[in-house]
Amino acid sequence: MAEEAVLGFLEKNEEITDSGQFADERGLSHDEIVNVIKSLNGFRLVDAQDIKKEKWVLTEEGATYAATGSPEFQLFLAIPEEGISREELQRKLDASVFKIGFQQGIKNKWIEMGKSQLVSRKVQKVDDKVKDLLLQIQGGKAINREDADALKRRKLIAPQTWKGYSVKKGPKYAPKRKKAVTDLTRDNLLRGDWKDLEFKEYNFLAKGLPPEGGHLHPLLKARMYLLGTSSFPLNAPCTKANPDDFSSNGKLRRFEEMPTNNYVESSFWNFDALFQPQQHPARDSHDTFFLQEPSTTKLLPEDYVERVKQIHESGGYDSRGYGYVWKREEANKNLLRTHTTAVSSRMLYLLAQHSPPGPALRDEDAITNLDPQPFAPKRYYSIDRVFRNEAVDRTHLAEFHQIEGLICDRGLSLGDLQGVLHDFFSRLGMSKLRFKPAYNPYTEPSMEIFGYHEGFKKWVEIGNSGMFRPEMLRPMGLPEDVQVIAWGLSLERPTMILYGIDNIRDLFGHKVNLDLIKSNPTCRLGLQ
Ligand code: PHE
Numbered sequence: 001m002a003e004e005a006v007l008g009f010l011e012k013n014e015e016i017t018d019s020g021q022f023a024d025e026r027g028l029s030h031d032e033i034v035n036v037i038k039s040l041n042g043f044r045l046v047d048a049q050d051i052k053k054e055k056w057v058l059t060e061e062g063a064t065y066a067a068t069g070s071p072e073f074q075l076f077l078a079i080p081e082e083g084i085s086r087e088e089l090q091r092k093l094d095a096s097v098f099k100i101g102f103q104q105g106i107k108n109k110w111i112e113m114g115k116s117q118l119v120s121r122k123v124q125k126v127d128d129k130v131k132d133l134l135l136q137i138q139g140g141k142a143i144n145r146e147d148a149d150a151l152k153r154r155k156l157i158a159p160q161t162w163k164g165y166s167v168k169k170g171p172k173y174a175p176k177r178k179k180a181v182t183d184l185t186r187d188n189l190l191r192g193d194w195k196d197l198e199f200k201e202y203n204f205l206a207k208g209l210p211p212e213g214g215h216l217h218p219l220l221k222a223r224m225y226l227l228g229t230s231s232f233p234l235n236a237p238c239t240k241a242n243p244d245d246f247s248s249n250g251k252l253r254r255f256e257e258m259p260t261n262n263y264v265e266s267s268f269w270n271f272d273a274l275f276q277p278q279q280h281p282a283r284d285s286h287d288t289f290f291l292q293e294p295s296t297t298k299l300l301p302e303d304y305v306e307r308v309k310q311i312h313e314s315g316g317y318d319s320r321g322y323g324y325v326w327k328r329e330e331a332n333k334n335l336l337r338t339h340t341t342a343v344s345s346r347m348l349y350l351l352a353q354h355s356p357p358g359p360a361l362r363d364e365d366a367i368t369n370l371d372p373q374p375f376a377p378k379r380y381y382s383i384d385r386v387f388r389n390e391a392v393d394r395t396h397l398a399e400f401h402q403i404e405g406l407i408c409d410r411g412l413s414l415g416d417l418q419g420v421l422h423d424f425f426s427r428l429g430m431s432k433l434r435f436k437p438a439y440n441p442y443t444e445p446s447m448e449i450f451g452y453h454e455g456f457k458k459w460v461e462i463g464n465s466g467m468f469r470p471e472m473l474r475p476m477g478l479p480e481d482v483q484v485i486a487w488g489l490s491l492e493r494p495t496m497i498l499y500g501i502d503n504i505r506d507l508f509g510h511k512v513n514l515d516l517i518k519s520n521p522t523c524r525l526g527l528q
Contacts, residue, residue: 062156075101083120463489
């Protein structure tokens, strides 16, 4: 509509001298006309020149007087023939109307203050010139300089720069704009209309879309660092330390990764095999997610199950057991594993059977005896997800990741565990450690691990550890003199400290800011 008006007018006329006037005459909005002119000018269909005009607009106060009359006029009308006391006049009018009206009335010599303290009219009749002028400005008419200055001084009008255009035909003028085509289609070719089409020119300066690539999540970076680029925990000084352990080129060469690719676990491997009694509060649905479908496991190694039942109910191997009636149904219940120690228990069981595990843990593996070999020491680790029925807050989520390590060998002691932990954590930047006695159903002794955080200047809890109990290891069939030292910690904790994230929901889950994932730096635990 506006575009046709502009191009159509220029077909028969030399020039649009004033876009504002042009818009007014056609009842079009000036903004719309300006947009069209700018666009046509860009494509050089028209040549547009800026015009700027200073014009007056009413202030809010000015607009009020344009509607209701100036204060001095209102005040004049409120004075009766015989005069009126100042107080009474004040009562009849708005405070500001009275104040301004009184001043202006005196100045205009419209009113006077008599000796009798009465306000009276000094002239018979007055004209509201201020209102008339304001109405003229409102109607877009010009007023003379002197009047404009007076109104401006009273802050009833303000100057405004008005911008418009004068427009002539441009070098590419056409009475109707052809829309430039962006694609040559099969239909254009069949119809042959491509000959008449105007194609949009390539813009070689346009920026392309930023190339999108995948980005590693900070947790994956921390995991990668732990797995690959550090010498963790290869250098773990074990009593049977081998010079190879201390090679500096990293990689978990001496630690085998445990197959943790099963989030669903049976209560048996998650709890019972770990000598965790069936009444233990962690086995409550308030703490653990149980599966509805399939709700129970189908395969367990029966003779081992029998030995586990025995150790819980009446003990053995110098233990008194717990002395309660162990229920198979409890052990069968499927759950989302609450710790990766569930996988450690499967692995140690397999180790005791001298049957090396396949790439994934399958229940079948646990009940077939493959290729008997003599006991061989092992170092295992895993980094994977666990689940707990937690109330979510800034430090807890219902799912998180655990780093777990264990060493299984003859003659290991608590001193070995402490040595390994010192080595492990110093590689993560924590070389000052303290141990606090703790309790786990499956370890004795158990130690909570605290590390001194140089940045926070305080001791922070960083992990849990212990020596697996004979009640756990012996029913599996491990030789009597074999000990297992083990430790576990969350992957989130060191990652949050490293990346300066103080709310776990900013690190993991649906509230994570993707820009953070795209821009965070490489992980160098312990090296910052
Ligand atoms: N399973 C323990 C936890 O979830 C960690 C741990 C692993 C403790 C191994 C001792 C030995 O907190």
